[in-house]
Every structure is written in structure tokens, then in C-alpha cells.
Amino acid sequence: MDIRAYIESGVIESWVLGMASAEEAAELERLRVLHPEINQAIDAFEASLERTALAGATQPPVYVKQELFTQLAGEFKQEEARTRVVTMPAGRFAKYIAAAAIILLVISASMNLYFYNRFQSANTAYQALLVEKTSLIATNHDIQVKALDMYQSMQMMSDPSVAKIPMVTVRANENNLATVFWDTRTKDVYLMPNKMPPAPGDKQYQLWAIVDGKPVDAGMMDACTGLCKMKNIPRASAFAITLEKRGGSATPTMDQMYVMGKVG
Amino acid sequence: MEVVKTKYNETELVSLLRQRSQQVFSYLYDNYSGALHSIILNIVGEEELANDVLQEVFVKIWRQIDSYDSSKGRLFTWMLNIARNASIDTVRSKSFQNSRQNRELTEDVYASGGSSETRTDQIGLRKLVHGLKEEYKVLIELSYFQGYTQDEISKMLSIPLGTVKTRLRTALIQLRDVIKP
Numbered sequence: 001m002d003i004r005a006y007i008e009s010g011v012i013e014s015w016v017l018g019m020a021s022a023e024e025a026a027e028l029e030r031l032r033v034l035h036p037e038i039n040q041a042i043d044a045f046e047a048s049l050e051r052t053a054l055a056g057a058t059q060p061p062v063y064v065k066q067e068l069f070t071q072l073a074g075e076f077k078q079e080e081a082r083t084r085v086v087t088m089p090a091g092r093f094a095k096y097i098a099a100a101a102i103i104l105l106v107i108s109a110s111m112n113l114y115f116y117n118r119f120q121s122a123n124t125a126y127q128a129l130l131v132e133k134t135s136l137i138a139t140n141h142d143i144q145v146k147a148l149d150m151y152q153s154m155q156m157m158s159d160p161s162v163a164k165i166p167m168v169t170v171r172a173n174e175n176n177l178a179t180v181f182w183d184t185r186t187k188d189v190y191l192m193p194n195k196m197p198p199a200p201g202d203k204q205y206q207l208w209a210i211v212d213g214k215p216v217d218a219g220m221m222d223a224c225t226g227l228c229k230m231k232n233i234p235r236a237s238a239f240a241i242t243l244e245k246r247g248g249s250a251t252p253t254m255d256q257m258y259v260m261g262k263v264g
Numbered sequence: 265m266e267v268v269k270t271k272y273n274e275t276e277l278v279s280l281l282r283q284r285s286q287q288v289f290s291y292l293y294d295n296y297s298g299a300l301h302s303i304i305l306n307i308v309g310e311e312e313l314a315n316d317v318l319q320e321v322f323v324k325i326w327r328q329i330d331s332y333d334s335s336k337g338r339l340f341t342w343m344l345n346i347a348r349n350a351s352i353d354t355v356r357s358k359s360f361q362n363s364r365q366n367r368e369l370t371e372d373v374y375a376s377g378g379s380s381e382t383r384t385d386q387i388g389l390r391k392l393v394h395g396l397k398e399e400y401k402v403l404i405e406l407s408y409f410q411g412y413t414q415d416e417i418s419k420m421l422s423i424p425l426g427t428v429k430t431r432l433r434t435a436l437i438q439l440r441d442v443i444k445p
Contacts, residue, residue, distance in 0.1 A: 010433030013440050016337065018345040019407055019432075029336075042337070045440055050299075050340040052443040056388035057298025058305060060318050065293055068319045069286075072326055076286035 006031065007041045016045050153190075153227045161185055165239055167261035178259050180207070180239045181227065189218055189230040189239075196258065199243060206244040208252050209236035215252050238262045274339050281329045293322060296340065300347045302388035307351035307409050308360075309384050317354050321347045352411035392442050400435030407432060 014020045015028050032038045156162055162181050169176040176197070181190040191207055199205055205221040207230050218239065219230035240260035242252040272280070272291060280288035300321060305314040324346050332342050354360055385394050393404050406412045406420070414432065418425040 008437060010436040010440075013436035014433065016341055017408055017436070018348060044444075046338045046341045048440075048444045049344070050338060052392065053299040053303065053340070053344065053389060054296075056302050056391065058302045058387055059298050060301040060315055064315050064319055065290075065297070068293070068322050069290070071319070071323060072289075075284065075326065076289070077284040 001031075003035050003037055007038060012038070012041050013045055016042065016049065149227070153192075156181060156183075156190065156227070159183075163263065165261045165263055167239055167241060167259035170240075170257050170260050174258075176259050178241055180230075180261065182233070182236075182263070187232050187234050189233050190227040191219075191221060191230050192227050193221060196241075202246055203243050204246045204248065205241050205258070206248045206252070208240045208242065209233040210238040210240065211236050213237075215240070217248065217250075220248050236263055274334070278329065278332060278334065278339060281326070289326060292325070296343060297322070299340075299388075300343060303344060303347050304351045305384050306388050306390040307348065308354055313354065313360070314351075317347075317350055321350050324350065348408070348411075355410070389443075393439060395442060396435060396438055399431065400438055403428065403432045403435050404439065 011020065011024055011028060015025055020028065028038070028042075032042060157164070162183050165180040165182060167178045167180065174197075175195065177194040178196060179192045179194055181192070182188075183190075189207070189209070193205070196205065207218040207221060208215040209218045210216075211233075216233070216236070217231070218233055218236075219228075221228055221230075221241070238260060240252070241258050242249075242254070243256040243258060244253060272288065277288060277292060281292065297318060301314060301318050304317045304321065305311065308314050308317055321343075325343055328346075332339065336342075384390065390409060393401055393408075396404070402421070403417065406417050407414065412420065414425060414428045417423075418428045421428070423431075
């Protein structure tokens with residue numbers, strides 16, 4: 001068989017264009033298997049036909065594709081169909097849901113703000129209460145200490161072996177008073193400033209014990225509550241208080257004596 | 265979701281179409297609807313009808329892709345034949361014949377001249393056929409675009425069947441040489 005003549009006969013084009021008879025088609029399908037040149041000729045004509053058709057394309061209106069895909073919507077692969085479903089429900093219901101979600105969000109946000117402000121003020125009040133509680137505890141502690149001091153002072157004052165020596169004013173037109181409590185067993189001296197003018201900032205009251213006619217330093221009077229514990233004095237005939245420079249003096253300034261009292 | 269590709273080879277196209285991929289069917293439509301629309305318009309001659317046939321053709325492509333045999337030819341050749349057959353069936357359907365008769369009456373009354381028919385001569389494959397000699401053009405027109413058998417053409421034109429056969433084949437070789445770039 002003359003293959004070249006067969007290729008140039010037009011039967012290939014007739015077959016590709018769908019115009020060949022059944023016998024022609026059967027012959028061609030048998031020959032193309034035996035002769036690669038025929039196969040190549042078929043392929044070449046198909047390729048140039050496709051190129052020509054694409055070059056001469058006329059675009060259909062867009063709605064054709066939309067209608068086509070609507071028609072076939074149920075026939076596409078499942079997972080792609082699912083992504084379509086996700087994008088579909090933009091109806092009234094979805095709009096209501098969106099609107100409700102936004103309203104709830106606004107309400108939630110404003111309640112957050114309200115409760116945050118409430119929380120802030122409650123927290124501030126709580127901190128203030130904490131500070132107040134701490135100071136109350138401190139005050140309470142102070143008071144307990146003072147109460148204990150006063151109890152101990154009362155115990156001592158009512159002790160029969162403790163001598164009570166009132167010291168009265170030695171200055172004209174002043175009504176000063178202080179009391180020395182002297183434990184006759186331990187010889188400890190305690191001072192109670194019953195009524196004394198406040199000492200100036202750079203001065204301090206000093207207690208003296210008069211031993212054999214001479215003054216002996218018995219300690220400085222601090223801002224103590226209740227009884228102030230002074231120095232241990234083994235024996236004395238009298239006690240006196242003078243106003244001295246802060247820290248005390250070796251000998252009393254006689255013209256600054258405020259009170260004095262004799263033992264016995 | 266598949267990765268959106270801008271180009272598929274024919275094997276990939278067929279394989280993914282058989283997996284019912286909407287993505288790839290969309291790609292197929294975008295790339296071939298114009299060429300198929302052109303051949304359909306060549307045959308049915310009316311824009312609106314051609315759009316209907318195009319949609320029908322793509323439904324057939326989608327539903328019959330399993331019957332496509334790549335050993336017999338290219339995917340485009342297969343699609344082109346579906347488009348040609350669907351178009352000829354449409355032209356031969358009763359409703360089309362009735363509407364054509366009505367239209368021809370109307371055109372006679374208003375003497376508007378069959379402009380839509382001449383226009384479809386000027387596009388696609390038919391435009392190339394119209395560049396052939398008259399004796400060849402007529403044969404391809406009747407057999408390819410109107411779907412008549414060689415026997416029918418022989419009777420219509422009062423030409424012996426053997427002559428129709430020989431002349432048609434010569435016409436196809438000429439057409440081949442025209443479209444071969």
C-alpha cells in the first residue's frame with residue numbers, strides 16, 4: 001500500500017472532522033497502528049485544526065458559563081462543593097446573625113468597661129482598707145504596750161516596799177509636781193512627771209539624788225509614758241529635778257531647779 | 265482544594281475532569297468555549313441559539329468525559345465533534361426549522377437581508393472554507409456544516425457519488441493546506 005498516497009487522499013481530514021464512513025474509519029484505525037507516518041499525519045492535522053479554531057474563537061457571553069455551572073452544581077467533587085456551601089449563605093438570616101453578633105459584642109464591651117471601672121474602684125478601696133487595718137493593728141499594739149506599762153506601774157505604786165516621794169515646786173507662781181518611786185529592796189528609781197512644763201527642744205529635765213548633802217546624777221527624763229525608769233540609787237536623803245542642756249550636766253544648775261522632795 | 269494552575273497538559277486535564285474537579289472544568293471552559301462557540305455559530309447561525317448549544321455541549325463534555333479515548337485523538341477533536349454534532353442536531357430539529365421559516369418570512373417582508381448568515385461566514389473555520397474554490401466550498405459546506413451524507417449531496421447537486429467523494433477529499437486536502445500555518 002502506498003502510505004504517502006493514503007495520507008494525501010483526504011481520508012485523514014475526513015475522519016478527524018467526523019465525516020468518514022464506518023468502513024473508512026475502521027480502515028484508518030487499522031492502518032494507523034501499522035504505519036507511524038499515518039499517526040503523525042493525523043496528529044498534525046488535529047493540532048493545526050485546534051490552533052486554527054482557537055485563533056478564530058468567538059467569546060460567548062458571561063452568563064453562559066454561570067448558567068452552565070449552576071446546572072452542574074451538584075455534580076462537582078464533594079470537597080469543592082463544600083467550599084461553595086461556605087460562601088453561599090449570605091441571605092437575610094446571615095445578616096440578622098451578623099447584626100445580632102455585633103450588638104452582643106457592643107453590649108459585652110460596654111459591660112466589660114463598666115465592670116472594669118467597678119473593679120478598679122473596689123480595688124482602690126480595698127488597698128485603703130488594708131493600710132487602715134495595718135495602722136489599726138499598730139495603734140492597737142501601742143495601746144496594749146501602754147496598758148501593760150500602766151498595769152505594771154500601778155502594781156509597783158501599790159507595792160508597800162516601794163517608797164513614794166512627791167516632789168513639789170520650788171519656783172514662785174508655778175504649780176509643778178513630780179513623783180519618785182523608789183524600790184527599797186532593789187534600789188531602782190522610777191519617775192512620774194505628774195505636772196511639768198514641756199522642756200524646750202535643746203533642754204532636758206535631769207533627776208538628782210541628794211546623797212550626804214551632795215547632788216548625784218540619777219538619769220535624764222525622756223518622753224516616757226507612765227513611769228520612767230531612772231538610775232539605781234543605793235541611798236539618798238532627797239530628790240530634785242533641774243532643767244539642763246540635752247544629755248545632762250555633771251553638776252546641777254541650781255537656779256533651774258523645778259521640783260524637790262525629801263525622802264521619809 | 266487543588267492548587268490553581270494556569271496551564272494543564274491534556275493528560276492532566278482529562279484525569280482531573282474524571283475526578284470531577286470544578287476548578288479544572290472551569291479552566292477547560294475558559295480555554296475552549298470560544299473555539300467551540302465559533303464552530304457552533306458557524307453551523308446554527310444565530311447567536312442566542314449558539315449560546316444554548318454551547319451550554320448543552322459543555323454539559324455533554326462533562327458527563328461523557330469517561331467515554332473519551334485519548335488513543336483515538338486529541339481532546340479538542342473529541343470536543344469539536346460533540347459541538348458539530350449537537351449543532352447539526354439543533355439545526356435539524358423541528359422547532360428550529362419552524363423558527364427559521366418564520367424568520368425567513370419576516371425577512372422577506374422587511375427586506376432586511378439574511379445578514380446573520382453572511383456574518384457567520386466571516387468567523388472561524390467557515391471563513392477559511394469560504395476562501396476555497398466554489399466547487400469545493402459547496403461540498404464542505406453541505407457535508408461538514410450541514411451534515412449531509414455524500415449520497416444526499418450527490419442527489420441534491422445531481423453529481424455522481426464517485427465525483428462527490430473525490431472532489432470532497434480534494435477539498436479537505438486544500439482545507440488542510442489552508443489551515444496549516
